[in-house]
Amino acid sequence: MDSIQSWINQSKNKNLDLSSKKYLLTKAYKFIIKNKLETPIHLSSIAYEFYNLNDSINFFSINKVAVETSLKLNNDYALGDSYWNFATYYAAKENNQKAYKYFNNAFKSFNKGNFKFEMARVLFGMAKIKGEYKDYNHSEILNIKSIKLLKELKNHKFLFTGYVHLARLQEDIKEYDKALNYYEKAKKHLKKLKKIPVKFNFIENNIANIYIEKEKYSIALKFYEKNLAKEITKIHLARVLDNRAFCKLQMKDTLNVKKDFFHALHIRDSLNNKTGILMSKIRISDYYSYMKDTINAIQYAKEANLLAEELKNGRDYLTSLKQLSNLDKKNSKKYLDRYIQYNDSLITVERKAQNKFTRIEFETDEHIEEKERLGQQLIWIIGGSISIILISTLLYFLRVQKVRNEKLQLEADQQKANEEVYVLTLQQQAKLEEERVKERNRISAELHDGILGKLFGTRVNLGFLGMQMNTDTQEKQQAYLDELQSIEKEIREVSHKLSDNFNDANINFTTIIKQLLSDKSVIGQFTTHFKSDDTIVWNDISEVTKANVYRIIQEALQNIIKHAKAKNVTLAFSNENEKLVIQITDDGVGFDTKKSRKGIGIKNINSRVAKLLGNVSFTSEPNKGTHLQIKIPIT
Template structure:
């Protein structure tokens, strides 16, 4: 009994310690304690708990920090499953941020690792996530293939919730492809699965989806029957407000299509009220489109146009492109004055979305290809390894024998070669040393020259000009005015001298001994100590910094200096996150601090932000600045135009 009690007390103490870390993980002292813990699977579990905690709290910078730490430790421990889990978490994070290409990349990495370790169920779950992303960009064939592959794995395991997701995804996919027979088949399979696990929410969701298919077929009476069945499920009306509102709205819309009037407007308005209470903006857009159609059929074009316009505005804020297109079509029918303008916007947006979908599909294909090449290479290497191991056993004795004989014969010759090599190395070293001394001597002489130019030339001229202008202060006779003009011209010539020296110094802004990334990291490390904040610096994709033009490197470095100076002087932050990416022909840089923030629209006395804006304009780039009490984020997008 004593042993059991001790074990229980130890477990309770461990739980208390974990809760303490979760509550205080953003404090510098706790953060240092966690990082300094001895590397172990237990520490790794704690890092994942912290990462998931901040993901749930929707704190991106903190999540990225702890996810990065978990990924590093998982790699150090060679824990493939944990590496897969870190990629899974990061993919979910990017999916929430609507960066679907990054989400796809990390889902693929997670899937690859799970497949290597034989974790078929988790591999299938990743395939389902990948399939949903592919469906969203209309890559229907690959979405279908991945979903069916996942179902083949999951069905024998009887993992009913994942089976439901697979069936439901296929039902939605076939509905979008107008393959209504297949859509009804898979939605009915999903309905059977939901009943099997007694999940009222999933059952109502499938009944609603079947109703939507019949609605697209124009069989509104059948659709109404399924909507009514869904509304009879008690869990829907009491626990799942968003689903309840969607079914109420769909019911009213089907009645409208049947030409019925009773209960249509009240049903739509009730659904809208529920969605507004829940803050379900995507649902509100659909509701307002349906209300616009209702008033259009009633001949009230003023109200109809009002709802269509509100739906368009909200859809644009939410980036719901499908709903934006639908609202533009409706507005073109109800607003005769702007009809052509709305149709033109519809065509432009439709073409833009198609181009973007093609671009993302192409990127998905490249990621797939890279993954397949990696798998194929691994297979090839494994086969090669088998052949090598098999053949090595038969030849090792002969090789050793030949090696002994050869070593005996060549031993003396090798010693002679080593002596000759040593002598050559010494000569080469002496030459390099002499060359280095010459370079250092040249740099020193150049510094002395510039120093003399500043001290003997520019400073002397400035001093003399200043004295003469002071003597002329207050004098306004013709001779004094002419003298002032002369000395102002002298100042302009001094300005030209300073500019010339500046250009000469600029050429040596970065030392040839150090790469740009080394200089930047050295600077950030120094500022981290000065500002007493934690720094997360992520160079996600390999950027060839040293191949970029000097103009880009210098201005980017100066922007980092301005941003970090602002953090140290004003932000009172304990965490700074910097992420650098390269997409096609542009750099994307995000600088985030979790300080006290500031009012972006307020005019400020300092010139730091103005300097950043000026530099980004000089590079033909784009700046997005956001700040609130949770911190400040600077997003930079810089086109890569010039290479050295």
């Protein structure tokens, strides 16, 4: 984008020749087309620069693309700018109907986006065209609308030109005092400019022209002199010299009048300013008429008439016809009839033009209304279709949601049933383990109290019998007694081992967990380490909690088997402030907790822990294993 704007800016360099400027603009345009860039404002800018280079072919083709792209993207500013380009082109070609149409289109686009400066400028363009066709009322209305916008923007430069145009409109309808008032307002805004452009140094000339119409020639002459004292353009110099000479002529002061008239004509001729040349010839004809030089007066009047016809300048064409009817007595009627005929046709043309401009506005508004109506209709159709789709989607969603809820309810009921079955299994295992412990304690008691007692009695009786035996027999007897005592000791040790650590019913749950660790270690090919805090009273913990703890550990071990590639796994139970703390640690591959996405296993663990009103935390790093910590209230 920056490159495109850079090429456009470079093309404005006054030091470049025409071909270099066109090359840069073509380069920018081809870059947009090649890269399929949708930048209508750049296209509009490129087209306008081609217009400035008098390349109407490229101007038209590129500006057309700018309009199409703007419409496609709904870019109101670029669309308005593109229409403004066409309006400027047709205004320069004096095709005012087309110019007005595009000014109007540009205004509609700028108005949509509330682009106030651009709105003011195109309104001014429309006002000028209306004024040229003597539709003074509408021209004034458009001009005032433009001025209101420019006042908001505090744009003194264009406020100056706006008030100047308002003054000229008042001058045309002979409201000279209003015209002078508007010129004073224009001057105030001119003074607010930091630097006044030379081309703006014309206002004294315009004020002087009004005083001529008011027949206050002395005041007019002072304003002409005042204007000539300023730095002005050559074209304006010719205008002021011509007007000053005409003013003097009205004062019947012919000193240097002819010189000024021909000086002005020479300047205009050197600039090929045909409109100015036309005015000079009309004024020179007046001069020769005043000097009673009828031949020269008729000659310049005829030249002015032909040039006015060529330029299609109706006002000056009528003026030259009027001059000829007064000067050429022989052909006076012919010129007068032509004057009346042309004046009538001119009035008709102006009225038709005014009507056409009104029709352009009406048709544009009607087109916009129709477009809006169709747009509204389309919105209703689209809205209705979307509503039907939304309702259908909602019904489908409700149906799917109902099925999903039923499925979830079924799964929940199944899970609840599974947990109940598991709790019953756990209770049954606990009962079996309890019975097993009782049986072992009974066997231990039987060995200790029964068999050991009998052996002790037998050993005592044998001791008494030894008193009646001889020495050799007593020695053998003593050996047997020692053997019996050794047997008693072994039986006692077996009895104690059977009874040790099996009086606590807490062994039931940890035994199951140990068995789970053992089973999973075979599948996962890792070594397990188990630690349990003796202060945990498992009998005080509900069966539902123990069932969920079992499932949590089972899920965690399953995740280790699937993902961790661990060699060692440690499970530890501890009691911390009436909370059961479960810690599972592995030395596997680990994972990045920030990037890793939570799988079903982790979600299940979180769900179960939340159900138990606990909390869970994962700590892991790549290649540094994983640590899982769960805290659950002991209930």
